[in-house]
Amino acid sequence: MARAIILMADSLGIGAAPDADKFGDVGANTFAHLLKAYSDETGSPLSLPNLSLLGLVDACEAAGNEPCLVSDRQTPIAAWGYAKELSSGKDTPSGHWEMAGVPVLFDWGYFPDTQPCFPQEFIDELIARTGIPGILGNCHASGTTILEQLGEEHVKTGKPICYTSADSVFQIAAHEQTFGLEKLYQVCEITRALLDEMNIGRVIARPFLGSTNQDFARTGNRRDYSVLPPAPTLLDKLAEDGGEVISIGKIADIYAHQGITQKHKAPGLQNLLEKTSEVMASAPDHSLIFTNLVDFDEKFGHRRNPVGYAKALKEFDDYLPTILKQLKPDDVLIITADHGCDPTFPGTEHTREYVPVLAYRAGLENTPLGERASFADIGQTLAQWFNLPALDYGDGFINKLTAPIVKGNE
Ligand SMILES: O=P(O)(O)O[C@H]1O[C@H](CO)[C@@H](O)[C@H]1O
Ligand SMILES: [Mn+2]
Numbered sequence: 290m291a292r293a294i295i296l297m298a299d300s301l302g303i304g305a306a307p308d309a310d311k312f313g314d315v316g317a318n319t320f321a322h323l324l325k326a327y328s329d330e331t332g333s334p335l336s337l338p339n340l341s342l343l344g345l346v347d348a349c350e351a352a353g354n355e356p357c358l359v360s361d362r363q364t365p366i367a368a369w370g371y372a373k374e375l376s377s378g379k380d381t382p383s384g385h386w387e388m389a390g391v392p393v394l395f396d397w398g399y400f401p402d403t404q405p406c407f408p409q410e411f412i413d414e415l416i417a418r419t420g421i422p423g424i425l426g427n428c429h430a431s432g433t434t435i436l437e438q439l440g441e442e443h444v445k446t447g448k449p450i451c452y453t454s455a456d457s458v459f460q461i462a463a464h465e466q467t468f469g470l471e472k473l474y475q476v477c478e479i480t481r482a483l484l485d486e487m488n489i490g491r492v493i494a495r496p497f498l499g500s501t502n503q504d505f506a507r508t509g510n511r512r513d514y515s516v517l518p519p520a521p522t523l524l525d526k527l528a529e530d531g532g533e534v535i536s537i538g539k540i541a542d543i544y545a546h547q548g549i550t551q552k553h554k555a556p557g558l559q560n561l562l563e564k565t566s567e568v569m570a571s572a573p574d575h576s577l578i579f580t581n582l583v584d585f586d587e588k589f590g591h592r593r594n595p596v597g598y599a600k601a602l603k604e605f606d607d608y609l610p611t612i613l614k615q616l617k618p619d620d621v622l623i624i625t626a627d628h629g630c631d632p633t634f635p636g637t638e639h640t641r642e643y644v645p646v647l648a649y650r651a652g653l654e655n656t657p658l659g660e661r662a663s664f665a666d667i668g669q670t671l672a673q674w675f676n677l678p679a680l681d682y683g684d685g686f687i688n689k690l691t692a693p694i695v696k697g698n699e
């Protein structure tokens with residue numbers, strides 16, 4: 290019986306998607322551009338031997354038609370390709386759900402980029418139901434910038450900071466101590482229920498600590514309150530079939546806790562990777578170990594910090610041999626992304642990009658998968674891998690993964 294490990298490198302796009310013009314994202318390329326920024330700043334290209342062995346560099350060059358400035362480039366020993374997105378949005382739930390066989394083909398509700406941006410009736414209802422003394426923000430914002438602007442006022446008045454972005458989100462930032470973490474979570478739950486009718490994808494709790502506008506910092510206690518995926522995903526189907534679906538990081542939140550049999554949280558990239566390795570050591574057959582690596586997006590993509598992003602990718606690359614060594618013959622490792630977030634692009638939003646589709650199994654040769662019409666090709670392949678009924682979306686590529694060359698039998 291088989292296992293699968295998915296490492297979702299949140300926001301690691303590899304070139305503008307064919308419909309990037311509809312999103313104002315023509316020319317975006319998260320991976321190629323962060324490599325260039327790193328090389329420009331340090332004077333030498335980033336060394337990513339393990340990600341390049343898994344096909345990331347080849348996939349990016351094939352998808353984006355731009356050179357990837359890396360040193361120690363290797364010929365892939367994996368199946369690699371690049372996928373475009375069927376879903377209407379470039380947000381995190383859409384990317385994750387589509388990968389698991391459920392593209393989001395309807396339009397989410399969005400808040401307009403005006404000030405105020407939230408309907409007054411909804412805010413009145415929110416205040417009435419939660420007892421908060423009012424809200425601050427009420428605009429589109431970057432989550433770290435708005436803390437510098439309104440953090441002190443929040444602490445003084447007890448009014449939570451509410452803001453949104455080009456995604457279908459309502460974010461609530463509040464101080465963990467002066468406002469209280471549990472109270473923030475309660476306010477988010479009430480808000481979630483109020484926003485269902487506006488079709489808002491997520492409410493996000495953004496707790497922070499610190500005492501002045503200069504030192505407020507968000508903590509690891511973020512919590513996402515997602516609507517339910519519109520149909521059962523690969524995760525539900527595997528769990529129903531008796532498999533283990535093990536969430537590491539914010540996966541469980543993104544799938545609204547549907548089809549998850551175990552959850553682990555860990556703060557930061559290194560801890561998430563270590564937790565993945567620890568879980569791999571004991572997960573039984575018929576397990577999906579699914580990790581979201583959020584730092585790429587939250588700490589570097591949205592913060593428009595390409596060199597920080599590059600260093601985080603190096604940390605990921607350095608850790609990969611530990612994961613690869615733990616793979617059993619019937620394990621498949623998938624590395625992919627949910628959207629782009631080009632840290633060299635104007636603004637602070639996600640970018641509509643191709644995502645990498647990298648699949649590694651011991652013994653594979655260099656196996657190009659070409660352009661994939663949907664992220665769902667991954668979910669469909671995993672449905673095949675786990676012997677589940679076919680998903681409604683996706684073109685599986687299990688035929689590319691089934692004949693590994695066993696060492697010694699070449
Ligand atoms: O600026 P911060 O708060 O990190 O917000 C970002 O995080 C949200 C959820 O991924 C996105 O909608 C984006 O705007
Ligand atoms: Mn994301």
Ligand SMILES: [Mn+2]
Nearest residue numbers: 586587591639
């Ligand atoms: Mn994001």
